[in-house]
Amino acid sequence: MPNICVCLCLGFRLESLKPEPERDSQQKPPPPSIYLVVHLRGKMASVAPSRLAALTRLRCSVFGTSYNPTSQRTGAKYLRRRLQGPSMLKYYPLEASFAALNRANPEWKLIDQDEQQRLQDIEDRKKRGKGTPKKSTAKGDSRRTQRKR
Amino acid sequence: MPNIRVLRDLKARRGVAANEISRRAYLYVARNQALPAQVRYQAQLQLNTFGRYTRPTTVKNRCTESGRGRGIISEFGLCRFQFRQKALAGELPGVHKASW
Structure with missing residues (x-):
């Protein structure tokens, strides 16, 4: 590890906590204050972006995260x-x-009474001429298209 | 006998489970900006060929008792009316009508 200590201090100024004094509407609000404090062996200096990138890459290798500077x-x-x-299943x-x-065991052939009754009812309705109407083969014959709007 | 909407939901659930891994793989390729654009485009085209009932968004939790789609109390998987009936009948452990 290079002997660099980067300390990022994000904070608002204490003044911003106080109630704001009356300002002119024309006057711009003060910019939010974000302090980036970098200590380099005791002396304050600006750090080259390449050095910061190297630090990030190193940090990624140490903590086992992937280095993706451009997100x-x-x-x-x-x-x-x-x-x-x-x-979900x-x-x-x-x-x-x-x-x-029956599907799982083809040799069983169990009889479902309710299903038998349902099929029997359908047959009875058909005999009385009350079955479901035939589907038309031609598109124009469809009952849906003949329906009045 | 479940109603047709529940059957459709079951179909969606089966489809999602069957195709989930391949869909994830295609999604990974299609969304990966490190890969060449042509490859990503082909992966997206493959994703578009999957059917409607392979997407997890088509799955809807319906009432396990009545098949109703709205007003589901997810903790029990029941719609509000079935929940009330079962709670009043004492079939839901730990649930009883509030009274004070």
Whole structure:
């Protein structure tokens, strides 16, 4: 490590905490005060940007973070995020159904009474001429297009 | 029997789980500014070929009892009415009607 101590002090002046005196509307407000204090072996000096960059790179290698001075988007967040799929699949509780059991075990052939009744009802309705209407093959024959607006 | 909206939601959940890893890989390539623009563009085109029900945003938590999409109390996964009925019937441990 180079013998540099960088101390970044971000703070507002104490004056800003006091109630502000009456000012003319034309007068500009004072600029926010941000102090960057750099101690270089006891003497105050301005540091070259390349030196600061070297410091940042070194700090990254020490703390195991990636050096990205231009804040380039690396897409790492898409790899870092946990996968959502497994927990999404678990949302609805599993329901046992005859169809699922039959699909899993083809030799079982369980009979679902409710489903049989439903199919029987449909057949009965068809016999009475109350079945669902046929879908039209041509586009113009569709009942939706003939509907009056 | 779940209603059609729940079935559609289940379809979306299965699609998301099945395609999540490849979508993430394409997203990583497409959003990575360090890669050449042509590669990123191709990755984005591949992302666009995924179906509607592979995106996690198409998944909606619906009521596990009635399939209602609004007014879900997420802690229980129930809509407000099913929550009330179950709470009054004492089927939700630790939940009882407030009275003071």
